[in-house]
Structure formats: C-alpha cells, structure tokens
Amino acid sequence: MTESTxxxxxxxxxxxxxxxFLNVCIHRLPHGRSIVxxxxxxxxxxxxxxxxxxxxxxxxxxxxxxCRQCRASISLRYPIIELVxxxxxxxxxxxxxxxxxxxxxxxxxxxxxxxxxxxxxHHLLPNVITLPGVVVGLAFSLMxxxxxxxxxxxxxxxxxxxxxxxxxxFRYSGVEGMGGGDVKMLAMIGAFLGWKLMVLTLVLSSIxxxxxxxxxxxxxxGGMKYALxxxxxxxxxxxxxxxxxxxxxxWYLGFYR
Ligand SMILES: [Zn+2]
Numbered sequence: 251m252t253e254s255t256x257x258x259x260x261x262x263x264x265x266x267x268x269x270x271f272l273n274v275c276i277h278r279l280p281h282g283r284s285i286v287x288x289x290x291x292x293x294x295x296x297x298x299x300x301x302x303x304x305x306x307x308x309x310x311x312x313x314x315x316x317c318r319q320c321r322a323s324i325s326l327r328y329p330i331i332e333l334v335x336x337x338x339x340x341x342x343x344x345x346x347x348x349x350x351x352x353x354x355x356x357x358x359x360x361x362x363x364x365x366x367x368x369x370x371x372h373h374l375l376p377n378v379i380t381l382p383g384v385v386v387g388l389a390f391s392l393m394x395x396x397x398x399x400x401x402x403x404x405x406x407x408x409x410x411x412x413x414x415x416x417x418x419x420f421r422y423s424g425v426e427g428m429g430g431g432d433v434k435m436l437a438m439i440g441a442f443l444g445w446k447l448m449v450l451t452l453v454l455s456s457i458x459x460x461x462x463x464x465x466x467x468x469x470x471x472g473g474m475k476y477a478l479x480x481x482x483x484x485x486x487x488x489x490x491x492x493x494x495x496x497x498x499x500x501w502y503l504g505f506y507r
Contacts, residue, residue, distance in 0.1 A: 257348055261339045266306035269335030272360060273328050276367040279376050295320035306332040327367070335363060338489070345493045354390035355492050358383075358442045362485040365435060369481035375431030380438050387441025396444025404440025404448040411452065412436050432480050439488045447495040455480070455487035 251259070274285050290299045297319035303309050310329045317324060338359050346352055361383050369375050384405055391401030412433045420426055440448035462478060491498075 254348065258340060258343055261343050262336050265336035265339030266332050268339070268360060269332035269363075270304065270306045270328075272335060272364050272367075273331050275364045275379075276327070276331065276371075279364070279378060280368050280372045280374055292317040292320060292322060292324075294322035306336075331363065331367065335360070338363065341493065351394060354387070354394055354442060357386065357390075358492060359489060361438070362489055366482050366485035369431075369479045369485070373479045375435050375481045377431075377434065380431065380434035383438035384434070384441045387438055387443075391441065391444070396447070400444035400446070401441050404443060404445035405437045406440070407445050408440030408448045408452075409433050409437035432484065435481060435484055439484070439491075443488070443491055443495065446499060447491045450495050450498060451484065451487045451491040454490055455483040458487055459483045 271285075274290065278285050288298075290304070291297060292299075294317060297317055303313070303318060307329045310324060313324070315324050315326065316322065339356060342352055342356055342359065346355060361379055365375055365379055388398065388401050388405065391398050396404070416426070416430075416433065436448065436452070439451050443451065459478075459480065462483070
C-alpha cells in the first residue's frame with residue numbers, strides 16, 4: 251500500500267470509530283447526560299453492550315439491527331451516522347490532502363454531525379457543543395488557518411449577525427425567529443473557518459434553506475412551517491464551506507478581477 255492509501259484507509263477506520271462515539275453524543279447530550287458513564291445499554295431491556303457489540307456497522311449488521319438480548323429494534327441512525335462519519339473523513343483527506351489542517355477540520359466536522367442530528371430530531375443546538383466549539387476553534391486558529399484575527403472577527407461577526415436578525419425579527423413580529431443556538435453555532439463556525447467562510451456559510455445555508463423550503467411548499471401545498479430547523483442547513487453549509495469554500499470564493503471573486 252502506498253502512503254496515501256494507508257492514510258485513506260486509516261482515516262476511514264478512524265471515521266467509523268469516531269462515528270460510533272458521535273452516536274453516544276447524539277443520543278445522550280439532548281438529555282443532559284454524561285457521554286462517558288454509564289456504558290452503552292439497550293434502552294428497552296438494559297442489556298449492557300459488550301465489546302463485541304460495539305463494532306461500528308458490523309455489529310448492527312450481524313445482529314440484524316436488533317438487541318442481542320430482547321430483540322428490540324435498534325435505530326438505523328446508528329449505522330448511518332457511522333457510515334456518514336467515515337465518508338466525511340475520507341472526503342476530507344481527498345479534498346484537503348494530507349495536511350495538518352485536517353485536524354481542526356475533522357474536529358469541526360464531528361461537531362457539525364452531532365449538531366445536525368440533534369437539531370433534526372430535537373430542534374436543539376446544545377451549548378455543550380457550540381460554546382466549547384468557539385473556544386476550540388479559536389485555539390486551533392492561533393496556530394493554523396484562518397489565523398486568530400480572521401477567526402475572532404468570524405466568531406464575533408457570526409454571532410452578532412444572527413443575533414441582530416433574530417432581534418429585528420422578534421421586534422417586528424413578536425415571534426422568536428432564530429434560536430439562541432443558531433447564534434452560538436455561527437460563532438463557532440466563524441471561529442473555525444474565519445469570517446470569509448462564515449459569510450459563505452450564511453449565504454449557502456440561506457440558499458439551501460430556500461430551495462428546500464420551496465420544495466416542501468410545492469409538495470405539501472401550504473403549511474408555511476419550516477420542515478427542517480435552521481441548524482441542519484447551517485451544518486451542511488458549513489461542511490461545504492470547510493471543504494470547498496476556498497475554491498468557491500476564488501471562483502466567485504474571479505468575476506471581479
Ligand atoms: Zn434489549
């Protein structure tokens with residue numbers, strides 16, 4: 251095997267293992283439970299998972315998606331998150347190359363996966379992810395791109411912009427528009443990616459949100475209620491910005507040269 255193949259395979263395996271841990275976060279964080287204790291168990295019968303029940307995807311497949319003891323169904327979310335995490339890890343190394351920037355970007359991607367899944371199910375973006383996310387993003391930016399100045403501007407502007415939009419919407423309509431979670435999440439995005447890619451994320455998420463919104467309206471006819479919470483769009487847009495943002499900006503700004 252060549253070195254790059256080994257890195258690819260290594261990151262694929264790491265992605266599966268990390269995905270398994272992200273499942274625990276997604277399952278427990280919305281309820282404010284510890285992600286360390288107790289060990290994973292079946293929510294139906296309390297069966298404590300053994301080490302051989304914990305192989306990502308494989309265990310699920312071998313058990314036919316059922317608890318070893320009581321045969322209750324295990325959510326398909328578990329293998330899906332593991333496979334998605336693996337795929338995202340592999341795409342990162344393909345797109346960004348074997349570069350030290352992989353470290354912060356993979357950490358960032360993990361946070362986005364967890365936020366996406368929790369927001370989708372609970373309409374919630376937990377502070378225990380977004381707030382440490384801001385700090386970790388800034389810490390990485392002390393040494394790595396986008397650099398601390400870009401990151402600080404990104405975090406402050408990112409949080410500020412959405413806060414202003416939410417505040418204006420609230421004054422105007424009396425309805426809480428943006429959750430506070432969105433504000434903190436965009437601050438985190440700014441801290442990891444810097445202000446330029448944070449702005450790009452905002453634009454991409456609006457486009458994505460509009461497209462999906464129109465599709466939902468067309469299919470359901472009426473029903474102005476959002477089908478998906480904004481954090482899910484922010485997650486997808488931030489992932490695209492993290493991977494392809496530099497190229498998108500180059501392409502876009504190229505028109506003005
Ligand atoms: Zn069980």
